[in-house]
Amino acid sequence: MTVSSFHHSQFPADRLRAEREHSISVCVPVREEALTIAGVVAPLVALREAGVIDQVVVADADSADGTGAIAAELGAEVHSQAGMLADNGPVRGKGDAMWRALSVLTGELVCFVDGDTEDFGEHFACGLLGPLICAADVHFVKGFYRRPFSNGATTAPTGGGRVTELMARPMLDAFYAPLASLHQPLAGEVAARRELLDRLAFCTGYAVEIGLLLDVYADVGSDAIAQVDLGVRSHRHQPLTALGDMSAEVLAAITSRLRREGRLVDDGASSRLLERPPFASLTASAAGLGGYGAHTTP
Numbered sequence: 376m377t378v379s380s381f382h383h384s385q386f387p388a389d390r391l392r393a394e395r396e397h398s399i400s401v402c403v404p405v406r407e408e409a410l411t412i413a414g415v416v417a418p419l420v421a422l423r424e425a426g427v428i429d430q431v432v433v434a435d436a437d438s439a440d441g442t443g444a445i446a447a448e449l450g451a452e453v454h455s456q457a458g459m460l461a462d463n464g465p466v467r468g469k470g471d472a473m474w475r476a477l478s479v480l481t482g483e484l485v486c487f488v489d490g491d492t493e494d495f496g497e498h499f500a501c502g503l504l505g506p507l508i509c510a511a512d513v514h515f516v517k518g519f520y521r522r523p524f525s526n527g528a529t530t531a532p533t534g535g536g537r538v539t540e541l542m543a544r545p546m547l548d549a550f551y552a553p554l555a556s557l558h559q560p561l562a563g564e565v566a567a568r569r570e571l572l573d574r575l576a577f578c579t580g581y582a583v584e585i586g587l588l589l590d591v592y593a594d595v596g597s598d599a600i601a602q603v604d605l606g607v608r609s610h611r612h613q614p615l616t617a618l619g620d621m622s623a624e625v626l627a628a629i630t631s632r633l634r635r636e637g638r639l640v641d642d643g644a645s646s647r648l649l650e651r652p653p654f655a656s657l658t659a660s661a662a663g664l665g666g667y668g669a670h671t672t673p
Contacts, residue, residue, distance in 0.1 A: 378556050379506065379513065379601040383498040386505025386603075392427045395508045399428040400482030401500050403446075404456070404472040405490035406436035412445050412490050418497040419488075420450040428500065433490070434459070434476045436466065442490070454479050467649055469563075470583025474651040477572065484508070486566035492608055499605050503566035506601040514571050514599040515591045517557060518564030520608040542622045543585055546629050550638070551589065553597040560588055561625065564605065571595065573655040581621045582628035582648060589632045623647065 401419050405412060412433070419431045433451045435443035447453045456466045459475035466472055473487055486503050488495070499518065506513040539561045547554045554560065561584045571591065578586035591600060627648040633639035 378554065378597050379510070380556075380604070381502070381506055381601060382604045383502030383505070383606065386501045386509065388422060388425060388427045388497060388501050391501055391504060391508050392425065395427075395504075397483035397508070398430075398481060399484045399486070399504060400430040400432060400480040401428055401486045401488065402432045402434060402473070402476045402480055403451075403488055403490045404434045404436075404469055404476065405438065405442050405446075407438045407440050407442060408490040409438070409440040409442045409445060411493055411495075412442050413449060415488065415490050415492060415495045416446045416449045416451045418495060419500060422497055422500060423450075428482075428486075428504070430481055432476060432480060434472045436472065452479075463651070468580035468583075470577050470581070470586070471579040471651060473583060474577035474579075474654070477654045480569075483569050484566065485569050485572055487563065489563040494607060499564060502603040502605050503564055506603065507566055507568060510601070512599060513601045514568050514595050515587075515601070516566045517559065517588070517600070517602045518562045518605045518608075519558035519602050520562075520605045538618055538621050538625060542625050543629075546626070550629070550633060551592065554588065554592060554600075557588075557600075557602055559602075561585060564608075567591070574653045576653055577651045578624075578628050579649045579651065580624050582624040585625050586628040586632075586650070589629065593632075593636075 403415055416431065416433065419428070422428045423431050431451045433443065433446040433453045434456050435446070435453055436456045443453045454476070456472045456475060459478050466475065484504060484507050486500055488499055503516050503518055506516050539559055543560050547557070547560060563584060565587070571594065575587060575590045575594070577583055624647065627646050630639055631646065631648055634641045
């Protein structure tokens, strides 16, 4: 069982427009990203206008810096994170925002990209969607890239992805060897078939990426997973204190799966991990009433 690898250059926009047979939505979850959102939304809207994708959604955390207004002016469909599935209480971070966005995403293929990328281009979305469009056996795609690390005025060519190297990768090596070849298992750039996303739980917060990856692996196996080289991705780096919280969330998601699989003894200890249920479990009647209830599991 292996994870397939591709390069974004294999999937130019013209090829995707010619070969695609499914509707496509691209979603950008954001919080206070006024400095970078235009550079992300503009290429996506251009792809929509060119007939490569069908929907560009920005899921905005009611940003005070005008992120949502900038995205709307550029032609994106902007939704308040708190306004989607509002009956589920306050939004609990990125994973919750992605889960709530499924309520407005209409595509049979769904792509999520981060809104803080400083060197975004159309190849991010095209690269992620390419294997889903051009390879029928691929159901889930992760992006990877070289990540420069900035420290004040100094920038090193590599060194980003500290939680990946110190937490996620060692855990995958130890417990999920078929996924060890993934360069960046915590990458925020991901694409999947909607019917797959609908049957997966979504961890809230920073645990969403590793949670989805492990649940996809359990559902369809590593042969249905692909990774795509997207080149270089530059963004703001978190302080060390924040990385500790992120690592704890990632660890909680991994250990919850190990317990579920019977490979880790459940000692009854409380966990900070919160998950939203598979979207397919939400009833059509509840959707018609505009609310789905509070579905949060420890």
